[in-house]
Amino acid sequence: xxxxxxxxxxxxxxxxxxxxxxxxxxxxxxxxxxxxxxxxxxxxxxxxxxxxxxxxxxxxxxxxxxxxxxxxxxxxxxxxxxxxxxxxxxxxxxxxxxxxxxxxxxxxxxxxxxxxxxxxxxxxxxxxxxxxxxxxxxxxxxxxxxxxxxxxxxxxxxxxxxxxxxxxxxxxxxxxxxxxxxxxxxxxxxxxxxxxxxxxxxxxxxxxxxxxxxxxxxxxxxxxxxxxxxxxxxxxxxxxxxxxxxxxxxxxxxxxxxxxxxxxxxxxxxxxxxxxxxxxxxxxxxxxxxxxxxxxxxxxxxxxxxxxxxxxxxxxxxxxxxxxxxxxxxxxxxxxxxxxxxxxxxxxxxxxxxxxxxxxxxxxxxxxxxxxxxxxxxxxxxxxxxxxxxxxxxxxxxxxxxxxxxxxxxxxxxxxxxxxxxxxxxxxxxxxxxxxxxxxxxxxxxxxxxxxxxxxxxxxxxxxxxxxxxxxxxxxxxx
Amino acid sequence: xxxxxxxxxxxxxxxxxxxxxxxxxxxxxxxxxxxxxxxxxxxxxxxxxxxxxxxxxxxxxxxxxxxxxxxxxxxxxxxxxxxxxxxxxxxxxxxxxxxxxxxxxxxxxxxxxxxxxxxxxxxxxxxxxxxxxxxxxxxxxxxxxxxx
Numbered sequence: 001x002x003x004x005x006x007x008x009x010x011x012x013x014x015x016x017x018x019x020x021x022x023x024x025x026x027x028x029x030x031x032x033x034x035x036x037x038x039x040x041x042x043x044x045x046x047x048x049x050x051x052x053x054x055x056x057x058x059x060x061x062x063x064x065x066x067x068x069x070x071x072x073x074x075x076x077x078x079x080x081x082x083x084x085x086x087x088x089x090x091x092x093x094x095x096x097x098x099x100x101x102x103x104x105x106x107x108x109x110x111x112x113x114x115x116x117x118x119x120x121x122x123x124x125x126x127x128x129x130x131x132x133x134x135x136x137x138x139x140x141x142x143x144x145x146x147x148x149x150x151x152x153x154x155x156x157x158x159x160x161x162x163x164x165x166x167x168x169x170x171x172x173x174x175x176x177x178x179x180x181x182x183x184x185x186x187x188x189x190x191x192x193x194x195x196x197x198x199x200x201x202x203x204x205x206x207x208x209x210x211x212x213x214x215x216x217x218x219x220x221x222x223x224x225x226x227x228x229x230x231x232x233x234x235x236x237x238x239x240x241x242x243x244x245x246x247x248x249x250x251x252x253x254x255x256x257x258x259x260x261x262x263x264x265x266x267x268x269x270x271x272x273x274x275x276x277x278x279x280x281x282x283x284x285x286x287x288x289x290x291x292x293x294x295x296x297x298x299x300x301x302x303x304x305x306x307x308x309x310x311x312x313x314x315x316x317x318x319x320x321x322x323x324x325x326x327x328x329x330x331x332x333x334x335x336x337x338x339x340x341x342x343x344x345x346x347x348x349x350x351x352x353x354x355x356x357x358x359x360x361x362x363x364x365x366x367x368x369x370x371x372x373x374x375x376x377x378x379x380x381x382x383x384x385x386x387x388x389x390x391x392x393x394x395x396x397x398x399x400x401x402x403x404x405x406x407x408x409x410x411x412x413x414x415x416x417x418x419x420x421x422x423x424x425x426x427x428x429x430x431x432x433x434x435x436x437x438x439x440x441x442x443x444x445x446x447x448x449x450x451x452x453x454x455x456x457x458x459x460x461x462x463x464x465x466x467x468x469x470x471x472x473x474x475x476x477x478x479x
Numbered sequence: 480x481x482x483x484x485x486x487x488x489x490x491x492x493x494x495x496x497x498x499x500x501x502x503x504x505x506x507x508x509x510x511x512x513x514x515x516x517x518x519x520x521x522x523x524x525x526x527x528x529x530x531x532x533x534x535x536x537x538x539x540x541x542x543x544x545x546x547x548x549x550x551x552x553x554x555x556x557x558x559x560x561x562x563x564x565x566x567x568x569x570x571x572x573x574x575x576x577x578x579x580x581x582x583x584x585x586x587x588x589x590x591x592x593x594x595x596x597x598x599x600x601x602x603x604x605x606x607x608x609x610x611x612x613x614x615x616x617x618x619x620x621x622x623x624x625x626x627x
Contacts, residue, residue, distance in 0.1 A: 053524055057521060060517045060521075061548065063517075064514055064517070064552055066548055066551050066552060067551065085533070085534065085536060085537040086528070086531065086533050086534040086537055100533045101533075102533065102536065102593040102595075103536060103587070103591045103592075103593060104536075104537075109588055201591065202591075235589070235590070236589075236590070236591050
């Protein structure tokens with residue numbers, strides 16, 4: 001019996017707890033798969049020795065009939081921008097190539113406290129800057145469905161790990177679509193929860209007003225289970241918000257709540273720059289929702305066309321601020337110049353940062369500089385507020401808003417790398433949820449020419465439970 | 480004559496019962512030793528974390544978890560580990576030390592505290608070792624857990 005024989009994490013844990021399947025055998029299977037799929041360049045590091053040690057502990061607990069956590073023996077992977085004890089956290093950057101964190105991310109602690117087993121850390125675009133993992137300072141991960149194409153990003157390694165059956169779930173971070181986009185390109189379920197629902201303590205910061213942590217899983221039920229475990233207020237992250245009192249696990253009650261949901265189709269996403277096959281596939285799925293009895297209407301958000309521009313002002317501004325801590329003096333890459341501290345900092349930063357990080361630092365410092373601040377950053381924040389108001393207004397009439405996750409199919413490695421603007425356009429359908437702070441999920445929506453495509457659903461802030469319940473109701477329809 | 484036969488039967492039956500009881504006790508003790516060995520192996524594993532400073536925090540957290548599992552195995556009541564420590568307090572020669580270790584583990588997990596003082600680490604290791612000895616998992620002799 002293998003872990004992949006179980007359709008949900010809950011079933012797997014049940015079998016582990018009753019001794020039907022040993023955790024050591026699961027970990028053996030995981031590392032066998034990791035070895036078989038090395039070509040895809042998914043992981044930056046794996047922890048075979050530590051994972052087997054933990055597996056034996058859990059098997060012993062089963063034998064001693066001791067109480068076990070809700071994820072007993074379930075292997076998982078995190079994106080390499082989550083701090084973990086005793087293993088390197090590189091954020092796929094040369095700057096942090098040798099960095100070992102002195103503490104562990106709250107979300108990782110929560111999973112380990114439920115007896116889940118961390119088996120490795122996944123590749124990403126350096127500092128999560130990118131949409132394809134091509135910006136990783138080490139290597140590009142390959143799409144599990146076509147080795148010549150990208151897995152999406154920045155959580156490309158996490159999504160590919162789940163798609164390649166290395167683990168049943170992985171954690172990613174989403175600043176402008178970095179969970180949903182790779183989930184779409186790798187045919188998995190990727191959730192960006194409401195802003196502040198999951199603690200970001202111990203995660204390498206990108207843009208602090210946008211960053212969210214979320215799970216990538218094979219199905220919505222597993223996604224809800226992981227969110228239920230990691231979502232909570234945390235005194236180490238002052239932006240965290242209260243969790244839903246009833247939790248996030250999907251039950252018949254929550255599904256009944258969304259039976260007569262009113263859905264708005266964001267028509268602005270279907271006008272320009274969308275691949276016609278993706279559009280046709282999306283519209284077919286919308287028809288299926290209508291047939292299933294949901295009330296579906298086309299809606300328009302005039303301001304949404306500015307979302308990407310606003311995002312690429314606010315995000316680099318926050319990035320330039322967050323990356324200023326890497327001076328090469330306290331930790332991270334250091335190029336020494338004994339005579340002059342300033343020259344040392346300059347050398348460390350210019351050699352430690354990759355091209356994309358430098359590009360974003362330059363844009364960020366530019367939009368924040370005096371004289372330009374009002375014209376760019378302040379204006380962007382004003383438009384952001386108006387965008388938040390537009391979504392608030394819409395959620396008075398609609399329960400969920402839907403659209404494609406990505407305007408294109410997974411593109412070829414190298415296809416967009418030379419043109420950053422074209423790469424930024426990939427995020428056009430995902431950034432709004434981050435700017436507004438609402439939860440959004442990407443669900444597998446079938447294959448086009450052998451490549452996966454995604455269906456995005458958004459809900460009002462703190463309606464994560466309803467979003468998951470609705471998603472579980474429609475996930476089979478969409479496949 | 481019949482009385483003698485009855486007496487012999489009673490004696491044999493008594494002996495059999497004594498044998499059976501001693502066998503049961505022996506197997507229970509053996510099982511307990513085997514289970515204790517599981518905890519001892521875990522302790523040996525986590526002690527190796529002391530070699531690297533970056534793993535000291537993890538060592539404290541793992542030791543605290545091990546304490547929780549031992550108390551659970553010995554059926555001390557309580558929902559949280561803190562409650563179980565209260566239930567077992569009479570077992571510990573130095574209850575305050577255990578509390579300070581448990582509080583330190585919580586501080587590491589919840590407040591992001593970073594353990595960097597070697598003496599503090601050694602005190603923590605000694606306190607947990609003493610606790611496991613008090614609970615009967617470790618023999619008094621340090622060699623039993625292969626520690627240096």
